[in-house]
Amino acid sequence: MMLKRSLAAVLASSVLAAAQAPSTTYRTIPSLSPQIDAAPSLVPAIYDPTAPNAQATCPGYKASNVVNTTQGFTADLTIAGPACSAYGNDIADLTLAVEYQAKQRLSVKIYPRHLAPQNTSLYILPAFLTPEPSGDGSTTAATSDLSFTWSNEPSFQFKVSRVSNGEEIFSTYGYKIVFEDQFLELVTNMVKDYNVYGLAENIHDFRLGNNFTQTFYAADSGNPIDGNLYGTHPFYVETRYKDGASSLSHGVYARNAHGQEWLLRNRTITYRTIGGSFDLYFLSGPKPTDVIAQYQKGIVGLPALQMYWTFGFHQCRWGYENWTVLQEVVDGYANAGIQLEVIWNDIDYMNQYRDFTNGELNYPVGPGQEFLARLHAAGQHYVPIIDSNIYAENPSNASDAYEPFQRGAAMSAFIRNPGTGDFYYGDNWPVSIGSLNIS
Known part of the structure; x- marks a missing residue:
């Protein structure tokens, strides 16, 4: 619950x-x-003139100790200078893991090198919460649609390109990797007048445009324009038109459940999050339908088969x-x-x-x-x-008896403080009549 x-x-x-x-x-x-319990939208740091500029103050990283694997390679990333502490504590030692997971899918992970059971969940998103795709065991750099290249000058930077035509679909060249315990940031270069679609869950124009900022977090709000809804899907499709008729599309998925923001600007996209790691997946397409199929089949999984009537017209409000x-x-x-x-x-x-x-x-x-x-x-x-929250009855008011609470409490079905055994209480809709929920 x-x-x-x-x-x-x-x-x-x-x-x-x-x-x-x-x-x-x-x-x-x-x-x-x-809208009674809708949280206000967060103000992105980009609009705060006093906010630190991590790209200007942080040193980036240097890659070393490259170890090739059957489907890619790993390397150490070590901070390339004094910590900048822009929005937290810099993580000095990171691991880079590049894996050619399928012909159309490339995985790039950057996470802390030294993790313990006490802090692993802060940085590594468990697969039981969000599916984590794995490699097919046969795709290599030689058979993949995508290639990964990198440089240490002036600091670690990487790019992902199409093998067929050398087109760069994601490139951090000219920018730094920022990795702190409460702030992560990377910037990718974009082509002129790029066309990006996705980055849900919110209500906005189909094409996001090249001057778009969105802060994502789960909010219990059903219909705000350009605001957050119930979940976060950090995935986008980019389509590039060649001659006005033909086009190529690719996808980028940032597997992360923390609060995050995406800044779409004229020639760049900046991705920031307040926790987790860089867990990126690149999909080669080349058609938009191919990208969506690769995302559904290879990453998040296909939905469960529903009853036939569920595909009909539904009305709810x-x-x-x-x-x-x-x-x-x-x-x-x-x-x-x-x-x-x-x-x-x-x-x-x-x-x-x-x-x-x-x-x-x-x-x-x-x-x-x-x-x-x-x-x-x-x-x-x-x-x-x-x-999903259950009303917690008032123990001093016999007329407030609520059997679902009593049965759940007797079964220890509700979330408890592991130290004291006390229930966790939170406000939900019954707060309108002065009551609490167990969440």
């Missing part, structure tokens, strides 16, 4: 008939604004006040001749925003069963959202 939002439980069946409007209406219950309003939405689609497979409820349906409950004033169980019967008779489906 760690995520703010979880996938809903699903109630479904499959028969065909027409949906009928309910005969009962219910009292309107006001809903909270969906915050603010459906009662079963009557929900039925009116369903009927509106039918009257407009638009096929609706699934209607969702946000947490409006709950009793004071508590999981596994229905509000008896606006979403009573009996009329809800009638609504579901009509929905299922029409071959449609219903999904109620479930929050």
